[in-house]
Amino acid sequence: MSTVATVFSAVGAANAAGRALAGRGASARTWQSVLSSGRPLDLETRLVERCLGGDETAWEDLVRAYTKRVYSICYRFTGSEAEAQDLTQDVFLRVFKTLKTFRAGEGSFTVWLTRLARNLLIDHYRRTKLERATDSIEDQLPVLEERSAVSARTDGMLAGREAGELLRLALQKLSPELRETVILRDLEELEYREIAQILNVPEGTVKSRLNRGRAELARILRKHKVLS
């Protein structure tokens, strides 16, 4: 019975955290933040139309509104700032070239953009697979664990930067399928339907991958004593 109580309390904490995360961007209610978090379709479509009409400010708005999302996805997936910067630039170059192929009726611009970014990331992953094989991150985790274990064990909460660093290393240990699903759902807060469109798989597959990804992540974090 105590196990069930622990589970319920953990679920409650997760829900509360989810709500806090949803409210994270609500303080800065500029239209860009509305665009990137709430993503009203007509705003996105209008912005794309303005870009295609040659409106210079619209292109700047597009960059301002979506750079954070694209960079975040690239950084979480690759775990490297330099690679994330290069890939973000590649994504936007591709957007500048192929924006006219976006069709508003076939899904939101966010989905279109995220799919484009994801495809570039997967290409990059396949290209650099061999290089990564020789440069394993296995030896990096124990070092970090020693550093973070003290604070993790004392108050049960990690400092933000350490948590970010731990997540970066832990995500690299997930397979690309699980990693991208966890990033899109738990960090980018996309809907299951949208993730299914981006990955071109059924929603059931998205949920199954998410379950496996979360379980694997918890196992890695527990192994390094970040979770109890």
Add this chain to the structure above:
Amino acid sequence: MNCAELESLLCDYVDGTLKPAERERVERHLAQCAACSGLVRDASAAVSFLAQTPEVEPPKELVTRLMFQAASAAKHAGGLRSGRLAWWEPVLQPRFAMGMAMTILSFAMLGRFVNIPIRQLQPRDLNPVEIWAALDDRVHRAWERGVKYYESVRLFVEIKSQLRELAAQDEDSPAPPAGALETSGNSPLAPAGGTGAPKDTSGRKQP
């Protein structure tokens, strides 16, 4: 509820989006199944951990670089799509422009051959009957000219070869006796059958 069913509802349960009745069923199963309880605990712990990680901010220099690229992309999009230039966008593609230039050049050459004045072109110049007649005329003239040239060259070569043969014959028999010319009827330039009076092609005096 069995474990497979629970797994399909796990995401919604952790998200807190299940209906009360389903949630109750899930919790009843969790109270009995340790493996599923472990799954839920792991998923919830991972979600909690992910929620406490800070957001990632892109470096300012990256944003600046992208803004610069956006400005040039806007100029490109605006330059081609604004005003009359928009109509020329497909024509200004290098491949199409090259093809078009080659087509114009071909027509210009053909027009010159058929004698159509390209520079002062008028509707009546494009009359197909006239174009066909001019083309036919041109072709016939070219053909006739070719045939004539061939015949001339042939005649020239024939005369030249016969002269060469004659010269060679002269060298072989340097001083024919008097009256020899009377009997020699095999001169290359002698009329066929040797019936006519023999000609003195060497230009020597008759004895």
